[in-house]
Amino acid sequence: MHLPELIVGREKLLxxxxxxxxxxxxxxxxxxxxxHFRGPxxxxxxxxxxxxxxxxxxxxxxxxxxxxxxxxxxxLTHTLEVASIARTIARALRLNEDLxxxxxxxxxLGHPPFGHAGEDVLxxxxxxxxxxxxNAQCLRICELLETTYQDYPGLNLTxxxxxxxxxxxxxxxxxxxxxxxxARSPLLEVQVVDTADSIAYDAHDADDALELGLLDPSQLLCxxxxxxxxxxxxxxxxxxxxxxxxxxxxxxVIDWQVNDVIENATQKIATCRIATVKDACxxxxxxxxxPALKEKKTILERFLFDNVYRxxxxxxxxxxxxxALRELFSVLANQPKLLPPKFQDLGExxxxxRAIGDYIAGMTDRFAFEEHRKLAGQPAIGRxxxxxxx
Ligand code: MG
Numbered sequence: 001m002h003l004p005e006l007i008v009g010r011e012k013l014l015x016x017x018x019x020x021x022x023x024x025x026x027x028x029x030x031x032x033x034x035x036h037f038r039g040p041x042x043x044x045x046x047x048x049x050x051x052x053x054x055x056x057x058x059x060x061x062x063x064x065x066x067x068x069x070x071x072x073x074x075x076l077t078h079t080l081e082v083a084s085i086a087r088t089i090a091r092a093l094r095l096n097e098d099l100x101x102x103x104x105x106x107x108x109l110g111h112p113p114f115g116h117a118g119e120d121v122l123x124x125x126x127x128x129x130x131x132x133x134x135n136a137q138c139l140r141i142c143e144l145l146e147t148t149y150q151d152y153p154g155l156n157l158t159x160x161x162x163x164x165x166x167x168x169x170x171x172x173x174x175x176x177x178x179x180x181x182x183a184r185s186p187l188l189e190v191q192v193v194d195t196a197d198s199i200a201y202d203a204h205d206a207d208d209a210l211e212l213g214l215l216d217p218s219q220l221l222c223x224x225x226x227x228x229x230x231x232x233x234x235x236x237x238x239x240x241x242x243x244x245x246x247x248x249x250x251x252x253v254i255d256w257q258v259n260d261v262i263e264n265a266t267q268k269i270a271t272c273r274i275a276t277v278k279d280a281c282x283x284x285x286x287x288x289x290x291p292a293l294k295e296k297k298t299i300l301e302r303f304l305f306d307n308v309y310r311x312x313x314x315x316x317x318x319x320x321x322x323x324a325l326r327e328l329f330s331v332l333a334n335q336p337k338l339l340p341p342k343f344q345d346l347g348e349x350x351x352x353x354r355a356i357g358d359y360i361a362g363m364t365d366r367f368a369f370e371e372h373r374k375l376a377g378q379p380a381i382g383r384x385x386x387x388x389x390x
Contacts, residue, residue, distance in 0.1 A: 002034060003022055003023055003034050003039065003040075004034070004036055004037065006037060007022055007023075007037075007038075007039040008021075008022070011023070011039075011096070014094065015094050015095065015096055016093065016094035016095065017275055017276060018188060018269065018274045018275060018276055018277055018279060018280050019093075019094060019095045019096045019188065019189070019277075020095070020096045020099050020160055020187050020188075020189055020277055021096065022039040022040050022041060022096070022098075024277070025040050025041075025158050025159070025160055026158070026159040026160065027040075027158065027159065028040075028156045028157065028158055028159070029152075029156060029159075030151065030152045030156045032156065039098055040158050041098035041099040041102050041158065041160070041161070042098045042102075044098075044099075044102035044106075044155075044157045044158055044161050045098060045101045045102040045105055047148070047155045047156075047157065048102060048105040048106050048109070048142075048155065048157075050148070051109070051141070051146050051148065051155060052146065052362075053109045053146060053362065054076075054079075054105065054109060056362065056363075056364050057074065057075040057076035057079055057109070058074055058075075058076040058364075059074065059364035059365055059366055059367075060074060060075035060111055060112075060113055060114075060115070060364055060365060061074070061075065061113065061114050061115040061117075061118075061321075061365055062074055062075050062077075062078045062115060062201075062204075062205075063115060063201075063205050063208065063308070063309070063314070064208055064212060064314070064317075065114065065317045065321065065365060066365055066366065067317060068212060068313070068317065069211075069212060071208070071211045071212070072208035072211065072212060073204050073205075073208055075108055075111055075115070078108065078200060078201065078204065079104065079105060079107070079108050081200045081204060082104045082107065082108075082193065082196050082197050083101050083104035083105060083196075085196040085199055085200055085254065085258060086101070086103075086104045086193045086195075086196035086197075087100060087101060087104075088258055089192045089195070089196060089258060089261055089262055089265075089287070090189065090192050092262045092266075093188065093192070093262065093265055093266065093269070093287070095188050095189050096189055099160060099161070099187075099189045100189045100192050100193060102157070102161050103161060103164050103165070103189060103193040104193045104196065104197075106138060106142065106157075106161060106165055107165070107168070107193055107197060108138070109137075109138045109141050109142070110133075110134040110135060110136065110137030110138030110139070110140070110141060110361065111134045111137075111361075112132070112134065112137070112325075112360060112361040112362075112363070113321070113325070113361075113363050113364060113365045113368040114318070114321035114322070114325065114365055114368070117317075117318040117321050117322050118321065118322070118325055118360075118361075118368075119132060119133070119134050120322070121322050121325040121326050121329070122325070122329075122357050122360060122361060124326075125326070125329045125330075125353070125356075125357065126353055126354065126357045129351060129353050129354055132357055132361070133169065134361075135165065135168045135169040136169045137358075137361050138165055138168075138169075139162065139165055139166060139169060140358065141154075141362075142155050142157055142161075142165070143155075143162065145358055145362070147342075160187065160189075164186055164187060164189070164190035164193075167186045167190060168190075168194065184281050185280065185281050185282070185283060185284060185285055185286070186281070187277065187280065187281065188265075188277075188280050188286060188287060191285060191286060191287035191288075192287050194287075195261055195287050195288060195289075198297075199254060199257045199258065199261070200254075202253075202297060202300055202301060202304065203250050203253045203254045204250075205304055205308060205309075206220060206226070206250070206253075206300070206304060206308070207247075207250045209304070209307075209308045209311075210246055214307075214308055214311045214313060214314070215307060215308065217242065217245075219307065220249075220303075223299060223300050223303050224296045224299055224300075225253060225293075225296040225297060225299065225300045226249060226253065226300065228296070229249045229252040229253045229256060230245070230249050230252075232252055232256065233245075233249070236248075256293075257289060257293065257297070260289050260290055260293045261287060261288065261289050264288065264289060264290045265286050265287045265288070268286045272286070274286070321365070321368075321369075324368060324369055324372040324376075325360060325368060325372070327372060327376040328360060328368065328371055328372045328375060328376060329356060329357075329360060331375045331376050332356045332359070332360075332375070333352065333353065333356060336352055336356075338375055339355065339356065339359060340359070343355045343356070343358065346358060
């Protein structure tokens, strides 16, 4: 690679030796000449940002559907929060922020409409052909389904971004124990994004559930992490309104974890004498909270699972969405001519069922409801929309 000195010198000055430097990138599947002032990971970030799949995240469910209000996170705002937290951690650890941002922007591209409820339906419908997983779908988008460029399918991202996403798909690591099944950890930049994802969704799912009235503030104050975050605010919390106090706790929950992860990782990097990328990849998971905080986080996650993700209001939304997706899949499988020509052609290459899965996974929530209404002859549930699918 012949990157301009502007990029090589800047990274040499700012990044740690164990960070992934652009000069050491393994490049792209389809070789391209270097940009004169943007590094390879910055270009990856921009390619993802400008992709159709990224824009569609704005109308995809994170946890709560668009029918439940307009305060809560969508898949897009979740992605931006993950990128923001990940960048903070990366900067403190002197890792490659451009790579971290590209990985963060990509990490949820493969989510179908209606979040995990949609994923379960597609996994069921595609069982005969290998099932469906949102992490694997992200790779299909990046390597095949995006059609921005004339010379190749996909976005032609660097091998580091694709490999980082592939490792998420294969789940070759166990984040809580640090055990890695093939003795190779992901790049530290990949670890940062995975850890930031978890910090973001725990905090914002609790915040959204409070705002939507699915949780009462007193319930969360029985959870140690929440209770201690309030205590950490000290006497300043007493003068706050109830709503301001909730916001301050959410902020503290995130800030506390980010600090803990940075301190813990810094210490581990020193103790394990990590001096190169290779060292980091041959050591157990390094970018993680301390065991004490991890334990508190696990209790919060269990609480959210029991009290939010299984809340009757959410289960009702989930059921309605799953019925629509299942019926839509079945109509398309029985009448493939109803697929847009692009996906009929794709079916010739990858098989009809997988092409239907790709088509449905690319839909926004509202487009899926609209297509379901149109094709399965059901009354409209979502808001009308036009032209969301190429
Ligand atoms: Mg995520």
